[in-house]
Amino acid sequence: MTMLQIGTGLDSPTAAAELDARRFNRHTFWCGQSGSGKTYALGVVLEQLLLHTELPLLILDPNADFVRLQETRDSAATTSAEMIAGLDTRVFRSGPGRDDPLHVRxxxxxxxxxxxxxxxxxxxxxxxxxxxxxxxxxxxxxxxxxxxxxxxxxxxxxxxxxxxxxxxxxxxxWDLWSRGTSSVVDAIDERPRATVLDLGGFDHPAEPKVAALAVLEHLWARRQERRPVLIVIDEAHNLCSPDPSTEVERALTAQLVQIAAEGRKFGLWLFLSTQRPTKIHPNVLSQCDNLGLMRVNAPRDLAELAEVFGFAPEEAIRRAKSFRQGQALFAGGFIAEPTFVQMGERLTEEAGGDVRVPMRAI
Incomplete structure:
Protein backbone atom coordinates (compact mmCIF):
# COMPACT_ATOMS: atom_id res chain seq x y z
CA MET A 1 0.00 0.00 0.00
CA THR A 2 1.55 3.30 -1.06
CA MET A 3 -1.23 5.61 0.11
CA LEU A 4 -1.50 6.73 3.72
CA GLN A 5 -4.96 7.67 4.98
CA ILE A 6 -4.48 10.60 7.34
CA GLY A 7 -8.05 11.92 7.60
CA THR A 8 -10.97 13.02 5.46
CA GLY A 9 -11.58 15.83 3.03
CA LEU A 10 -12.47 19.05 4.82
CA ASP A 11 -14.91 20.04 2.08
CA SER A 12 -16.07 16.46 1.37
CA PRO A 13 -16.12 14.55 4.69
CA THR A 14 -16.94 11.22 3.07
CA ALA A 15 -13.77 11.23 0.97
CA ALA A 16 -10.56 9.81 2.43
CA ALA A 17 -7.54 12.12 2.45
CA GLU A 18 -4.37 10.26 1.48
CA LEU A 19 -0.67 10.97 1.14
CA ASP A 20 1.66 9.09 -1.18
CA ALA A 21 4.17 7.28 1.06
CA ARG A 22 6.70 7.05 -1.76
CA ARG A 23 7.04 10.83 -1.87
CA PHE A 24 8.49 11.12 1.60
CA ASN A 25 11.80 10.74 -0.21
CA ARG A 26 11.67 14.53 -0.38
CA HIS A 27 11.98 17.03 2.44
CA THR A 28 8.72 17.98 4.16
CA PHE A 29 7.71 21.16 5.98
CA TRP A 30 4.96 21.00 8.62
CA CYS A 31 3.68 24.28 10.03
CA GLY A 32 1.00 25.44 12.45
CA GLN A 33 0.76 27.90 15.30
CA SER A 34 0.29 26.90 18.91
CA GLY A 35 -3.12 25.32 19.47
CA SER A 36 -3.60 24.27 15.84
CA GLY A 37 -3.18 20.57 16.62
CA LYS A 38 0.17 20.42 14.81
CA THR A 39 1.92 17.90 17.03
CA TYR A 40 -1.10 15.63 17.36
CA ALA A 41 -1.60 15.65 13.59
CA LEU A 42 2.09 15.00 13.00
CA GLY A 43 1.65 11.86 15.06
CA VAL A 44 -1.16 10.71 12.75
CA VAL A 45 1.18 10.89 9.74
CA LEU A 46 4.07 9.19 11.55
CA GLU A 47 1.79 6.34 12.63
CA GLN A 48 0.73 5.76 9.03
CA LEU A 49 4.36 5.70 7.92
CA LEU A 50 5.09 3.10 10.58
CA LEU A 51 2.12 0.99 9.50
CA HIS A 52 2.57 1.07 5.75
CA THR A 53 6.28 1.53 5.05
CA GLU A 54 9.61 0.13 6.23
CA LEU A 55 11.07 3.64 6.45
CA PRO A 56 12.94 4.13 9.76
CA LEU A 57 11.98 7.25 11.69
CA LEU A 58 14.46 9.29 13.73
CA ILE A 59 12.48 11.76 15.84
CA LEU A 60 14.26 14.68 17.50
CA ASP A 61 11.74 15.54 20.19
CA PRO A 62 12.38 18.65 22.35
CA ASN A 63 9.15 18.45 24.36
CA ALA A 64 8.89 14.68 24.89
CA ASP A 65 5.72 14.63 22.76
CA PHE A 66 6.56 11.31 21.08
CA VAL A 67 8.09 9.31 23.92
CA ARG A 68 4.87 7.25 24.15
CA LEU A 69 4.78 6.43 20.45
CA GLN A 70 4.60 2.71 21.16
CA GLU A 71 1.75 3.03 23.67
CA THR A 72 -1.68 2.64 22.09
CA ARG A 73 -4.68 4.64 23.22
CA ASP A 74 -7.49 2.85 25.05
CA SER A 75 -9.91 3.94 22.33
CA ALA A 76 -7.69 2.49 19.58
CA ALA A 77 -7.88 -1.25 20.25
CA THR A 78 -7.40 -2.18 16.60
CA THR A 79 -5.11 -4.42 14.58
CA SER A 80 -3.24 -1.33 13.39
CA ALA A 81 -2.64 -0.18 16.96
CA GLU A 82 -1.36 -3.64 17.87
CA MET A 83 1.01 -3.54 14.91
CA ILE A 84 2.51 -0.24 16.05
CA ALA A 85 2.85 -1.52 19.62
CA GLY A 86 4.82 -4.49 18.32
CA LEU A 87 7.32 -2.48 16.26
CA ASP A 88 10.93 -1.91 17.27
CA THR A 89 10.61 1.55 18.81
CA ARG A 90 13.39 2.88 21.00
CA VAL A 91 13.12 5.93 23.22
CA PHE A 92 16.15 7.66 24.70
CA ARG A 93 15.53 10.16 27.48
CA SER A 94 17.64 13.16 28.50
CA GLY A 95 18.64 14.16 31.99
CA PRO A 96 20.16 12.26 34.92
CA GLY A 97 18.85 8.96 36.28
CA ARG A 98 17.10 7.71 33.12
CA ASP A 99 16.80 4.00 32.34
CA ASP A 100 17.52 4.56 28.63
CA PRO A 101 19.69 7.69 28.69
CA LEU A 102 20.38 9.79 25.63
CA HIS A 103 24.16 9.64 25.43
CA VAL A 104 26.73 10.36 22.73
CA ARG A 105 30.50 9.92 22.83
CA TRP A 174 27.45 17.23 30.89
CA ASP A 175 24.93 14.40 31.28
CA LEU A 176 25.04 14.02 27.49
CA TRP A 177 28.38 12.19 27.38
CA SER A 178 28.43 8.40 27.41
CA ARG A 179 31.74 8.13 29.33
CA GLY A 180 32.61 4.79 27.79
CA THR A 181 29.08 3.40 27.56
CA SER A 182 27.07 3.06 24.37
CA SER A 183 26.06 6.02 22.20
CA VAL A 184 22.64 6.60 20.70
CA VAL A 185 24.24 6.46 17.25
CA ASP A 186 24.92 2.76 17.87
CA ALA A 187 21.17 2.18 18.12
CA ILE A 188 20.42 4.40 15.12
CA ASP A 189 22.86 2.36 13.03
CA GLU A 190 20.65 -0.68 13.67
CA ARG A 191 17.78 1.21 12.02
CA PRO A 192 14.89 0.37 14.37
CA ARG A 193 11.50 1.37 12.99
CA ALA A 194 11.44 4.44 15.21
CA THR A 195 14.06 6.09 17.40
CA VAL A 196 12.84 8.92 19.63
CA LEU A 197 15.39 11.26 21.16
CA ASP A 198 13.92 13.26 24.04
CA LEU A 199 16.02 16.43 23.96
CA GLY A 200 14.18 18.43 26.61
CA GLY A 201 15.66 17.18 29.90
CA PHE A 202 19.22 18.45 29.71
CA ASP A 203 20.46 21.11 32.09
CA HIS A 204 22.73 23.05 29.73
CA PRO A 205 21.02 24.79 26.79
CA ALA A 206 23.71 23.60 24.36
CA GLU A 207 23.31 19.90 25.18
CA PRO A 208 20.23 19.19 23.02
CA LYS A 209 21.88 20.94 20.08
CA VAL A 210 25.09 18.97 20.50
CA ALA A 211 23.08 15.75 20.77
CA ALA A 212 21.30 16.55 17.50
CA LEU A 213 24.57 17.58 15.85
CA ALA A 214 26.31 14.36 16.92
CA VAL A 215 23.54 12.26 15.36
CA LEU A 216 23.31 14.28 12.15
CA GLU A 217 27.10 14.32 11.75
CA HIS A 218 27.15 10.56 12.11
CA LEU A 219 24.42 10.03 9.52
CA TRP A 220 26.16 12.40 7.11
CA ALA A 221 29.52 10.69 7.59
CA ARG A 222 27.90 7.38 6.59
CA ARG A 223 25.74 8.78 3.83
CA GLN A 224 27.42 6.71 1.12
CA GLU A 225 25.76 3.63 2.61
CA ARG A 226 22.47 5.05 1.28
CA ARG A 227 20.39 3.63 4.11
CA PRO A 228 17.18 5.69 4.16
CA VAL A 229 15.93 7.41 7.29
CA LEU A 230 13.29 10.08 7.83
CA ILE A 231 14.70 12.70 10.19
CA VAL A 232 11.71 14.21 11.98
CA ILE A 233 12.53 17.43 13.85
CA ASP A 234 9.68 18.70 16.03
CA GLU A 235 9.84 22.38 17.01
CA ALA A 236 12.56 22.65 14.37
CA HIS A 237 13.20 26.35 15.06
CA ASN A 238 15.14 25.20 18.14
CA LEU A 239 17.70 23.46 15.92
CA CYS A 240 17.54 25.24 12.57
CA SER A 241 17.43 28.95 13.28
CA PRO A 242 17.94 31.49 10.47
CA ASP A 243 20.17 33.42 12.89
CA PRO A 244 22.38 30.97 14.84
CA SER A 245 24.25 32.81 17.57
CA THR A 246 26.75 30.30 19.00
CA GLU A 247 29.42 28.10 17.42
CA VAL A 248 27.36 25.00 18.17
CA GLU A 249 24.24 26.53 16.63
CA ARG A 250 26.18 27.58 13.55
CA ALA A 251 27.63 24.08 13.14
CA LEU A 252 24.21 22.47 13.58
CA THR A 253 22.54 24.82 11.11
CA ALA A 254 25.32 24.24 8.58
CA GLN A 255 24.84 20.47 8.87
CA LEU A 256 21.08 20.78 8.34
CA VAL A 257 21.61 23.07 5.35
CA GLN A 258 23.96 20.47 3.87
CA ILE A 259 21.49 17.64 4.43
CA ALA A 260 18.67 19.75 2.96
CA ALA A 261 20.73 20.51 -0.14
CA GLU A 262 22.42 17.15 -0.73
CA GLY A 263 20.96 14.53 1.58
CA ARG A 264 18.00 13.50 -0.54
CA LYS A 265 20.03 11.36 -2.95
CA PHE A 266 21.60 9.53 0.02
CA GLY A 267 18.28 8.73 1.70
CA LEU A 268 18.55 11.41 4.40
CA TRP A 269 15.13 13.05 4.30
CA LEU A 270 14.02 15.86 6.59
CA PHE A 271 10.55 16.33 8.10
CA LEU A 272 10.56 19.72 9.84
CA SER A 273 7.75 20.83 12.13
CA THR A 274 7.50 24.35 13.54
CA GLN A 275 5.12 27.21 14.34
CA ARG A 276 6.42 29.78 11.89
CA PRO A 277 8.31 29.52 8.57
CA THR A 278 10.35 32.63 9.36
CA LYS A 279 11.97 30.74 12.26
CA ILE A 280 13.60 28.20 9.91
CA HIS A 281 16.80 28.84 7.97
CA PRO A 282 15.76 29.82 4.41
CA ASN A 283 18.29 27.46 2.80
CA VAL A 284 16.54 24.55 4.50
CA LEU A 285 12.98 25.78 4.02
CA SER A 286 13.49 26.31 0.29
CA GLN A 287 14.48 22.66 -0.20
CA CYS A 288 11.14 21.29 1.06
CA ASP A 289 8.89 19.77 -1.62
CA ASN A 290 6.00 18.73 0.64
CA LEU A 291 3.84 21.08 2.74
CA GLY A 292 1.52 20.35 5.63
CA LEU A 293 -0.07 23.59 6.85
CA MET A 294 -2.36 23.99 9.84
CA ARG A 295 -3.76 27.21 11.34
CA VAL A 296 -1.49 30.24 10.86
CA ASN A 297 -2.76 33.78 11.44
CA ALA A 298 0.25 36.04 10.96
CA PRO A 299 0.15 37.81 7.56
CA ARG A 300 3.95 37.78 7.33
CA ASP A 301 4.04 34.00 7.79
CA LEU A 302 1.31 33.44 5.20
CA ALA A 303 3.15 35.63 2.71
CA GLU A 304 6.37 33.73 3.34
CA LEU A 305 4.62 30.40 2.81
CA ALA A 306 3.03 31.57 -0.42
CA GLU A 307 6.40 32.76 -1.72
CA VAL A 308 8.36 29.62 -0.82
CA PHE A 309 5.75 27.00 -1.68
CA GLY A 310 4.66 28.13 -5.11
CA PHE A 311 3.00 24.77 -5.80
CA ALA A 312 0.24 25.72 -3.32
CA PRO A 313 -2.22 28.43 -4.49
CA GLU A 314 -1.92 31.61 -2.47
CA GLU A 315 -5.66 31.65 -1.75
CA ALA A 316 -5.40 28.12 -0.34
CA ILE A 317 -2.56 29.15 1.96
CA ARG A 318 -4.48 32.21 3.13
CA ARG A 319 -7.39 29.98 4.09
CA ALA A 320 -5.18 28.67 6.90
CA LYS A 321 -6.24 31.73 8.93
CA SER A 322 -9.70 30.21 9.33
CA PHE A 323 -8.65 26.64 10.12
CA ARG A 324 -9.96 25.09 13.31
CA GLN A 325 -7.94 22.66 15.40
CA GLY A 326 -7.04 19.57 13.40
CA GLN A 327 -7.66 21.12 9.97
CA ALA A 328 -4.85 21.32 7.44
CA LEU A 329 -3.79 22.01 3.88
CA PHE A 330 -1.56 19.46 2.15
CA ALA A 331 0.29 20.28 -1.05
CA GLY A 332 3.36 19.18 -2.95
CA GLY A 333 4.76 15.91 -4.16
CA PHE A 334 3.05 13.65 -1.63
CA ILE A 335 -0.51 14.51 -2.69
CA ALA A 336 -2.11 14.68 -6.12
CA GLU A 337 -3.36 18.25 -5.70
CA PRO A 338 -3.60 20.82 -2.90
CA THR A 339 -6.18 19.39 -0.51
CA PHE A 340 -7.92 20.61 2.65
CA VAL A 341 -8.04 17.88 5.29
CA GLN A 342 -9.69 17.15 8.61
CA MET A 343 -7.03 15.10 10.37
CA GLY A 344 -7.91 11.66 11.69
CA GLU A 345 -7.51 10.17 15.15
CA ARG A 346 -4.26 9.06 16.72
CA LEU A 347 -3.66 5.40 17.52
CA THR A 348 -0.89 6.06 20.03
CA GLU A 349 -0.63 8.29 23.06
CA GLU A 350 0.45 11.91 22.75
CA ALA A 351 2.76 12.54 25.67
CA GLY A 352 2.79 16.32 25.59
CA GLY A 353 -0.84 17.42 25.45
CA ASP A 354 -1.88 20.80 26.79
CA VAL A 355 -2.21 21.30 30.53
CA ARG A 356 -5.84 21.96 31.43
CA VAL A 357 -7.15 24.68 33.72
CA PRO A 358 -8.09 23.07 37.07
CA MET A 359 -11.81 23.56 37.66
CA ARG A 360 -13.62 23.76 40.98
CA ALA A 361 -15.91 20.83 41.73
CA ILE A 362 -19.56 21.88 42.04
Missing part, protein backbone atom coordinates in the same frame (compact mmCIF):
# COMPACT_ATOMS: atom_id res chain seq x y z
CA UNK A 106 32.48 13.15 23.02
CA UNK A 107 35.39 11.48 21.27
CA UNK A 108 33.14 10.59 18.30
CA UNK A 109 32.46 14.24 17.48
CA UNK A 110 34.30 15.80 14.57
CA UNK A 111 37.20 18.11 15.52
CA UNK A 112 35.21 21.15 14.40
CA UNK A 113 32.26 20.16 16.60
CA UNK A 114 34.51 19.52 19.60
CA UNK A 115 35.94 22.99 19.04
CA UNK A 116 32.43 24.45 18.79
CA UNK A 117 31.50 22.81 22.10
CA UNK A 118 34.60 24.38 23.64
CA UNK A 119 33.88 27.75 21.97
CA UNK A 120 37.19 27.72 20.11
CA UNK A 121 38.10 29.33 16.80
CA UNK A 122 40.78 27.63 14.63
CA UNK A 123 42.48 30.98 13.99
CA UNK A 124 41.87 32.98 17.13
CA UNK A 125 42.66 29.96 19.36
CA UNK A 126 45.11 28.34 16.97
CA UNK A 127 47.38 26.66 19.53
CA UNK A 128 44.59 25.21 21.67
CA UNK A 129 42.72 24.12 18.56
CA UNK A 130 45.82 22.34 17.32
CA UNK A 131 46.19 20.46 20.61
CA UNK A 132 42.56 19.38 20.37
CA UNK A 133 43.04 18.33 16.76
CA UNK A 134 45.90 15.99 17.65
CA UNK A 135 44.47 14.64 20.91
CA UNK A 136 43.13 11.11 20.63
CA UNK A 137 41.36 9.00 23.23
CA UNK A 138 39.90 5.52 23.20
CA UNK A 139 36.11 5.77 23.46
CA UNK A 140 36.06 2.90 25.95
CA UNK A 141 38.81 4.40 28.12
CA UNK A 142 37.95 8.09 27.86
CA UNK A 143 37.92 9.87 31.22
CA UNK A 144 37.38 13.62 31.32
CA UNK A 145 39.17 14.13 34.62
CA UNK A 146 42.21 12.16 33.47
CA UNK A 147 42.34 14.03 30.17
CA UNK A 148 42.31 17.42 31.90
CA UNK A 149 44.86 16.18 34.44
CA UNK A 150 47.18 15.00 31.64
CA UNK A 151 46.91 18.30 29.79
CA UNK A 152 47.73 20.25 32.94
CA UNK A 153 50.60 17.96 33.95
CA UNK A 154 52.27 18.39 30.55
CA UNK A 155 53.28 21.94 31.43
CA UNK A 156 52.82 22.99 27.81
CA UNK A 157 51.07 26.40 27.73
CA UNK A 158 48.57 25.46 25.00
CA UNK A 159 47.60 22.20 26.77
CA UNK A 160 47.25 23.98 30.09
CA UNK A 161 45.02 26.63 28.49
CA UNK A 162 42.90 23.89 26.93
CA UNK A 163 42.58 22.18 30.30
CA UNK A 164 41.48 25.46 31.87
CA UNK A 165 38.95 25.99 29.11
CA UNK A 166 37.48 22.51 29.59
CA UNK A 167 37.19 22.97 33.34
CA UNK A 168 35.85 26.52 33.17
CA UNK A 169 33.11 25.64 30.67
CA UNK A 170 32.37 22.36 32.50
CA UNK A 171 31.32 20.76 29.21
CA UNK A 172 32.97 17.45 30.09
CA UNK A 173 30.58 17.19 33.05
Missing amino acids: YVDLSPSTKAAVLQMDPIRDAEEYNVLLHSEADAKQFDAAELVKAFRASGEPARVRLANRMENLQVLN
